[in-house]
Amino acid sequence: MKTIFLFACALLALLPAAHPQSARRPNIILIMVDDMGYSDIGPYGSEIHTPNLDRLAREGLKLREFYNNSICAPTRASLMTGQYNHRAGIGFFDVNLGLPAYQGYLNRSSLTVAEVLQQSGYTTLMAGKWHVGNDSLSWPNQRGFDRFFGFIGGASNYYDIGSYADKVRPVTLVENNKTIRLQPGQYLTDEIAGHAVQYLDETRDSKKPFFLYVAYNAPHWPLQAQPEDIEKYKGRYSIGWDSLRTQRIARMKELGIIAPGATIATDPEVPRWESLTFDEKKLWEKKMEVYAAMIDRLDQGIGKILNKLKELKQDENTLVVFISDNGAQGGFIPFGRKRQRNSGPIGTAGSYDYQEQSWAHVSNTPFRAYKATAYEGGISSPLIAWFPGKIAAGSTARGTAHLIDLAPTFYEIAGAKYPSVYKQTPSYPLAGTSLAHLFFARQEIDRKAPLFWERAGNRAVRSGRWKLVSAYPANVWELYDIETDRAETRDLAAQNPQLVTELSAAYDKWAKANDVVEYDKIRPSGNSGFAGPFQNPPATGGRR
Template sequence: MISLRSFKSVLLAVAIGATLPLWAQKPQRPNIILVLVDDLGFSDIGPYGALDLQTPNLDRLAGEGLRLKEFYNNSICAPTRASLLTGQYQHKAGVGYFNVNLGLPAYQGFLNKESLTLAEVLKNAGYSTILSGKWHVGDDKDQWPAQRGFERSFGFIGGASNYYEINEKENADVALYRNNEPFYLEKGKYLTDEITNQALGFLDEQNKEQKPFFLYLAFNAPHWPLQALPEDIAKYKGKYSIGWDSLRIQRYQNAIAKGVFDKTQLIAQHDGALQPYDKLTYDEQQYWQLRQEVYAAMIDHVDQSLGKLLDKLKELKKDDNTLIVFISDNGAQGGNNLRLYTARNTGPVGTAGSYEVQNSNWSQTGNSPLRNYKGTPYEGGISAPFIAWYPKKIRANTIATGTAHLIDLAPTFYQLAGATYPSSYNGVAANKLPGKSLLPLLTGETDKVDRAEPLFWERGGNRAVREGKWKLVSPADQPDKYELYDIETDRAENTDLAAKYPEIVQQLKEKYKQWATANDVVDYNKLRPQQQQGRSSVAPANAAPSNGTPARKRAN
């Protein structure tokens, strides 16, 4: 028989519960960590074939979690981040081209108010919201993370940053902020470490709050400039004497062995623009080996950072109730000789003051077995690793098929968090979410991503459509040309079937046209003359190279 005191205690508990906010009354909800790296190719980590690299923590996440064979991005930094942060196609979010203004709402270069960020929605649902790292979806202060829902934030605003500070505080070259205030990176400190340490510090602060958290951890590595810690570079000394021709084949074979590429499929045809490695002189080989050693060291250090993150979760006793998603914003960078800033070099490659880039030769390896590079609509440009880890829900060492995209992460996170996506926010009607939740995939209810609608791409005149096994591609330099690939049998995009299946080409062209109209996509060949004639606020044509990499004035 219940005592009077116990009965009163029950009544008090019920009364308190009735006065709590709705989110606080829900069962314990998971923390969500979204890890984004920059310019990492499909096979640039161990779980996807880079057995030449030491990535034990990513190996652990993949071994205890789920990998997707096909996960799509928007081929380049800012458009990918726009879709990732809002769940919208990039044009609908206002970043159709890059973080520059081409004079139209879909190309304004920063996130519009109609596209709600992950932080805005999750904060409204009772989550603490944290960002550490790269932003790149709005340069002006009213467009910064703190103004778009992030309660705690650290990082840099533009498209790239040095990893070391070489100047004094009053003339800092690495322009960082912390919660909207300028932050100085002390000399000798490495930016990847600072991004990690700030995130861990934020988690310590957040631990005092009785709420779940959302952490967006956006590393700039391994994006240029090639700069790494000497001890990390030393791990890879002589590792790449095999050369890019052999390593791309090795990565292809490893990807098959790892289960992320079908053994019946061929590797993409060799990029004929590249000189065979065995035709280089000894000095040339040493020159290029060092660049790959530094690039590998940068990825290695990100993996070390993930190890620190996992340790922090365990310390806070949150490791069994946290979802971690790891992705890249696009494939590895290549396509032309991108030695953009070598005249600015004040130190050897890998050190503070280096402005060297990886370039196409090794990038072809990073994207192996897929075709082409960052900035293009081919698989090597728009597809990269996807790893999801959540001990409570995800079955260990799962490899899933089907086409998933950046736009699917927002509905996934919202469903997992029990967050309601509002029809309006701060008096502004919100864009509807076009993606689909991947939660049934993560929890094992299904083993494949099946889409009712096709996926679409447009960036700088490059266009593509993916529906079922079919993929239509129209490259920017040949806007009247359409290529058709059967991705189920030819993910390397070696054989163009457009002439064989003209009816499929026409169907996908019509669907693209409908999507473009609905998302305010403009023919880039009509938009570009406006840019050149100065009828928009965009910088001069030389402000962004052909692949969309920001010029030096935007690098920090």
């Protein structure tokens, strides 16, 4: 009873006042980074310098179990709409495969968070990567955002040097429906944070609350960072991935992110660090130095956003949520493309390298597999929620939460009504459940149904402690007890055939309801656009 009372008090403090334009309704800032592993920030065990995320975690809540959709566009579809990605129209990627669930852009029945909050009196702002519709009818300003700066497709260079003879592509951006260019000397991560700060400053005299979505493309490839940030990490990774992973595991246990006896996944494809030559080690060290520098820089941008909040005296009336869109990337993808050669050193504008599997294994510590899979290394993300005076400082909770839960969370704390009809189009019911009880009273999530995944034939079901998972093209169901084996090291399917039958039947029912098609029947041929249309593309080759 006491817990219920405390939650009621906390939530009442968040509900809108009688006047619909009341500035006391909470502001909401959603920050998402790209291709960053579960353990890549300080609050989740990393050695990378992330003081601003450290602060948010120290003063807020961390979730141990927050799930994404394993890859860029499907994650963003669920994040923006509160729908499973097939229902929203992005069952595969931002390419049209000829069916409504695979049309490659958000359908009109899946309302964006910006559309719902905008009609509820919020100013809606976005800076960064869109990647849920390339056609201009599906750009951010057409889907509820008052202000937008960023890029529409799946990836971008971080520098535009103004001369393209050496294969460095121009960086084409969009601001409020107008095509612009990144200027020589500008660094895209800084520009995303800078526009977020600018848009916040523009609300200075407004009586309306705001929703700000900051979608960093860092640390997504290509590996390009500011020289001064790279210098900070010089020599830090000479210990190699084996030792670094051991250090992170110890730190994660100390922080309570994983249990003292947690299972740890291994990857037989990752060579022992000591088996490398001196020159190989130096090359690999450089990649991780640049990757760390990219995360360092995005954290610096978060600090600027927090400073602007404080300057505007909105820091005590703002919910900040931080997540990653998927796990770190292993192997060479997409399929069917040649790997573009660097035209400059790793870290510069001519670099088309990326972190690669051996370091990604560290990033996804302690989990199995990588981006684009339905194993924990593909679909697990850190989540930090910060709201001074509303969310208990320094708390860590299990979850289990998913992208589809964030939209209903925002609507509940904003006092926003989710419409059954929007602009003469019926709206799909929300698929998730609000996390307000979890955030503000640490109550367990009251989820009425399991969580489900499908993307390019990779499938999963999470129900309580159990997870059913299948990797394409084997298409064999495996069963794991996530409470005791989140690293998915012990397949229990053979010992629990009835449970496998029940969970697979639940998956089949969900798949039918969400128009999921067997992947072999819809699989694109040739260059599938795995990473989507890349406006400044480094072409990459097949998996190692």
